[in-house]
Amino acid sequence: MRIDLRETAEILQSFDKILLLCHAHPDGDTLGSATALAHALSAKGKKIRVECSDPIPKDFGFMFEGLANEEFEPELIAAIDVADIKLLGKESEGKYQGKIDLCIDHHGSNMMYADKVCLEPDSASAAEMIYFLLKEINAEFTPQIASCLFTGVTTDTGCMRFSNTTPRTFEVAAELAKLGADTYNIIQIFFETKTKTYAALERLALDSMRFYFSDRCAVICVTQDMYKRSGSDESETDRLANLPRQIEGVLVGVSMRELKDGSFKASVRTHGDIDASAICKRLGGGGHMGAAGCTLYGSKQQAINSLLKEIQAEIDAFIID
């Protein structure tokens, strides 16, 4: 059942022991949203635990400072920024199947696996929703909460640069800045700092860039060999996803990376009316209009070819429109 933010606030306020679930391979939005909510509800005397099946990357550590995160039998289980129960990770998926009471999410592709779903597909991030949710519950916005949410707002919008960014996104960012979010350092850490190994990987990735369809599509492919040569690893690959689309005239930018099992994970970024999620859905993946992903099998060339076929269909439809 779909519910709105006010109903979501009422539900959260009516329970005392709440488990908040983040998606696996956690990012700034799922963690920032869940921890901001956790801090706000803890301050109201509730027992809250934030759970994620993968380790928390160190850059997000500040979000958990001061959270007791103790063990208890939850009265309410809520998934935050989790479009599909599969995204909780294999073990958690089995453990929580059929048991998730509430989902707060902004992905249009949400699988409606929770009993009650608060879904705002026009919200650029879950954190943008949580900002308004915390206002509904009259939460006190500490600088830490503001920083958690600001991290979610910026990391899910490429620091206000993706097409999901709306005037409301800017407004929320401004409010969080006024509330004491550590805007400068958050932006430096997540957008303006490259490790030397990442910088080396980026150069190898840029060298691999190939163009297709009269330069309307650009593809980079990061191989396991490139990780070895740069000293980098898969954890640093996400930031490469935007590079191909940045080239003038490119409508579809693809960043592929070879996984250890030989399969390829592709991130697709599009401009304008070209639907990245349509491309990826046909290959078993999903995502948003401007940013989506899928996993590809076979040789590198087979993987590229299967993706190019779907991209060509989208570009052709776009050009004819």
Add this chain to the structure above:
Amino acid sequence: MRIDLRETAEILQSFDKILLLCHAHPDGDTLGSATALAHALSAKGKKIRVECSDPIPKDFGFMFEGLANEEFEPELIAAIDVADIKLLGKESEGKYQGKIDLCIDHHGSNMMYADKVCLEPDSASAAEMIYFLLKEINAEFTPQIASCLFTGVTTDTGCMRFSNTTPRTFEVAAELAKLGADTYNIIQIFFETKTKTYAALERLALDSMRFYFSDRCAVICVTQDMYKRSGSDESETDRLANLPRQIEGVLVGVSMRELKDGSFKASVRTHGDIDASAICKRLGGGGHMGAAGCTLYGSKQQAINSLLKEIQAEIDAFIID
């Protein structure tokens, strides 16, 4: 004489023929600020001309749409975002020496060459000041004016990423977004689009990166030869300025470019409390705390050495502090 925004508004409202001067080698802030002011004052029936001694880059063309920009004998001459009369360009400097009635600027290094100076060094951009100035004169904020100002606000802050960005900067950006600024396309054009020639130049520049002082300083140097090899030119070099500072641990990032006369223009970007303008001032340049520039002479190695000497002094002072 220093005046505030209200007095500035009164002066602008009391004249009917106003010339607005932009600095040479124009950027989004000087042009966005001057054109926004021009549109707002024109709408109040005044004759306004925006003048710049260099050609207007095509990406800023939208700012001038609908501006009559006709010839007339000005009753008031105002320089916008111009810290030093020299920055008007040689010819204009001679022409307007001693004749500039008003200066609206945000550079702490302003030379106070104008009769009246409205200076807000805490403002991240002149456009941020103009936003409040237009409120003072009860201007109607058209989407075009909002876009002109949004361009200034973002281009002078590296899209909200530089240390000059304050909560007020976010607030102004949010207000401009709500007023209809074309935020997405402005950000795409100025921050997320690379020509193929720029992308090639960037790779050559990154290859030239060298580290000094235990990796606390990174320097890239773009030579005339690199322009030839990449097909790029000096107009595309500004964006390189931030790259060296992005490397983890780098406190001072320098981007040098060789001019056609063999001299070098250096852009210095710093983190934290290291004063880029102090470094550049000692070499005859100037700027802000976090971003400054200067011109260097001699061979490439001599140029680098003279800069490194000043950088070392600043880093040493910072580390001892």
